[in-house]
Amino acid sequence: MEDDGLIRAVDVHGTIRAVIVSTTHLVQVAREKHNLSYTATAALGRALTAAALVSPVVARRGQISMKFQGNGPLGKVVVDASSKGTVKGYVENPQVELPLNSLGNLDVGTGVGTNGYLHVTVENGFGSQHTSTVELVSGEIGEDVNRFLVNCHDAGSILIVGVHISREGVEAAGGLLVQLLPDHTEETICKLENNLASFGTFTFLMRRGMELKDILERGLQGFQLEELSERTPLSFDCRCSHERFVQALKVLDKEDLQEMIDKGEQAEGRCQFCNAVYLVPEDVMRAIAQAM
Ligand SMILES: [Zn+2]
CATH class of the missing domain: 3.90.1280.10 (HSP33 redox switch-like)
Incomplete structure (x- = not known):
């Protein structure tokens, strides 16, 4: 499994931009530091991954804090991500374990709960900050963060986050964010929908040994992507002392x-x-x- 990292890319015709991250190691670090249950690992892992994805889009030089406050038994889920590629976070009730949901997945939605809010605070790096609040959609994290993004940018986006855990620990974690840019057309949306229909599961692709670049190309076939930066390393890092x-x-x-x-x-x-x-x-x- 490759090291944790982030790649940003933009379509040369200005139709979409994308961020893709792998977070397997940092989610495992979070699991160990907080002694997380399986359900809490999935919840915090998805939240850390989402924060890493959103941070370069909304707080390019500063940092972003997200607090998921639902009515589920996990309690609050809080994560921070900085533009330096560091993330940190915690779950209020880290030992809560829930049965798998009807799809056979870890039940993050019930764990976080739906009746509640996601608060997102963005610090721009120049001393000013502001907080936006959206209602939780499903408590599954990905959809909730995407609602914030759509509200905040008034543009369509897709956000996928995933964490795969076995008895040995976190086997794969990562995510993809695709945002529509002003030059997008109906064709852009059609192409995205077709790609995602055959995309599969993010962590499944990672476990098959695919690297971030390959997963990005698979998710965005037909687009002419230009990478905006070198692959940036990501890590779980707390600056407390x-x-x-x-x-x-x-x-x-x-x-x-x-x-x-x-x-x-x-x-x-x-x-x-x-x-x-x-x-x-x-x-x-x-x-x-x-x-x-
Ligand atoms: Zn600390």
Whole structure:
């Protein structure tokens, strides 16, 4: 299986643009860090993949955060993706497992739930940010993110995300985003529909050993694609650190901090995004309190 990565391409006639990603390794990292159930792996894996796909389209220099807040037993699913090719995320109830759905697939839709919202916050990299909210369509992640894209760009798009898991772990994960551009015609849509009808399952193609380039060509036969960039590597990466956790203590009330010190407690924090645990010993806390 090739390394995780991303390719962007555009049709030379200006009819469509596409982003394709492979995320197998980073979804496995997320599974291990958060000790995810099968259902939670599929949900978070699809969300991480969708964030990686959407990020270069809506936040080319900044970053994007997506929060799926449905009424399902998995609770919130939160993911971030940066323009540097890093993603991170978590599931509120990572151990929830559900029976397969009627199609024999992991039941992400029930896990996330439908009655709720997807909040997408885009930071443009120049300090400004804004949040859009759409209602969840199915809780299956792909459709929900596509609704956001269509709303946000007022243009048709297709978003496919998939995660395949076996007893050994994540065997394949990835996705494809195709967006219509202003110069598209009826023929463009027809061609896309025909291609997708015979496309098959994204993760099945990956497991057959197809590389991203080949999958892209298969999905977009008949288009004259031009790659916009070299293949960009993708990884699960959280920028939290001990230092940042110490900084966060500095914004606590002095009384609260003093109370912890008096009780002889050391400060303990866990990063939601990567599960790293940070401990701050009493003497460091004393120093922080004194400087307040
Ligand atoms: Zn972290």
